[in-house]
Amino acid sequence: MHLTEFLAKKGAEYAPFDPSRAVRIFERFKEDFLPIFSPKVIHIVGTNGKGSTGRMIARGLKNVMHFTSPHLFTINERFYLNGVNIQMSVLEDTHQVLIQKPYMQEASYFEYLTFLCLFLSKECEYLVLEAGLGGEFDSTNVLKDKISVFTQIGLDHCEILGESLEQIATTKLNSMGKVAFLGIQRYTQILPIAQNIAKSKGSTLYTLSHTLLPPFAMPEFLLENLTLASKVLDFLGAGYELGEIAKIDLQGRMxxxxxxxxxxxxxxxxxxxxxxxxxxxxxxxxxxxxxxxxxxxxxxxxxxxxxxxxxxxxxxxxxxxxxxxxxxxxxxxxxxxxxxxxxxxxxxxxxxxxxxxxxxxxxxx
Missing domain, CATH: 3.90.190.20 (Mur ligase, C-terminal domain)
Structure with missing residues (x-):
């Protein structure tokens, strides 16, 4: 079965929630396909700004995969490798390898794409891995050795994540790795939740409160995302030009x-x-x-x-x-x-x- 047909049979992108499914599949997937996984993982979690922040980070790195979602027209828009979207033929060939394992049939739509990404990025130096809706229980959180990057957190997808801002923030921030960056937040409740989680996990948390001077006229929210991306790139010791990473090539962001x-x-x-x-x-x-x-x-x-x-x-x-x-x-x-x-x-x-x-x-x- 071709990849597009396989995904169509999965139905909704975010299937009925089972927090153990991705973890269970990943353990077997790792044994079969990831005996060595070398990328440094930058995990992007939040409500707004994940795509643009992730793309700005990816544009400042070399030998990098950026996994983002959703897509506008074709599924390969989600897989951005060294400045270009991966060809559909490459995704199809990878799918035909993964689907040979019966346990891969269990994966939901988004989980399956996550595993495709992990396979395709296994020899990259960096993986900018964007979460779907959640954080703690998102399939992208199967990787624990990572740098966590939290964009603006707010109320959205309440029918899945929880009715209160505190619930949603806790779910997202519980995915925190040993090093984490918290972008500029609209809601004051977010910072203390992040600080408490960082303390409980023994994580180093960097917080942002002011934006950089923009390299050119740009919307305020994109400037906030650019500021966050630049802080992560500085931490990684990447050589980049601020004006270049700000020219994101994702459609639909102002x-x-x-x-x-x-x-x-x-x-x-x-x-x-x-x-x-x-x-x-x-x-x-x-x-x-x-x-x-x-x-x-x-x-x-x-x-x-x-x-x-x-x-x-x-x-x-x-x-x-x-x-x-x-x-x-x-x-x-x-x-x-x-x-x-x-x-x-x-x-x-x-x-x-x-x-x-x-x-x-x-x-x-």
């Missing part, structure tokens, strides 16, 4: 698609706050849709001061909120809305939402 069109895959309240700061004082057209489990009312409330009109882009996905529910929220917030049909020339437009929203926009435009 990406200027054209002079008047910005793409951002933020989909939670903290992501909305970051975007609202960048467009403060302006009125924009918002091309938008969202998954039904997201806090849509809160996101649109935060963005409302900058919105001239919402254009609802239809997305074929069972997780997308019902159109009637989205319209009800927009009416309650007194936000003008219409269907997305085409971009209006020379009009400031923000495409904001999940990866599926940005992907749908790019496929149409």
């Amino acid at each position: 990406q200027k698609y054209s002079p008047h069109i910005t793409l951002d895959v933020g989909h939670n309240p903290d992501g909305a706050r970051a975007v609202a700061r960048e467009f403060e004082g302006k009125k924009i057209t918002l091309v938008y849709n969202a998954y039904k489990q997201k806090d849509i009312f809160e996101v649109l409330s935060i963005l409302s001061p900058i919105i001239k009109e919402v254009q609802i882009i239809a997305v074929e996905d069972e997780r997308i909120v019902q159109r009637e529910e989205l319209e009800k929220i927009l009416k309650n917030l007194d936000i003008k809305y219409s269907n997305f049909e085409a971009i209006k020339e020379n009009e400031e437009t923000l495409v904001f939402g999940s990866f599926s929203v940005v992907r749908e926009f790019l496929e149409r435009v």
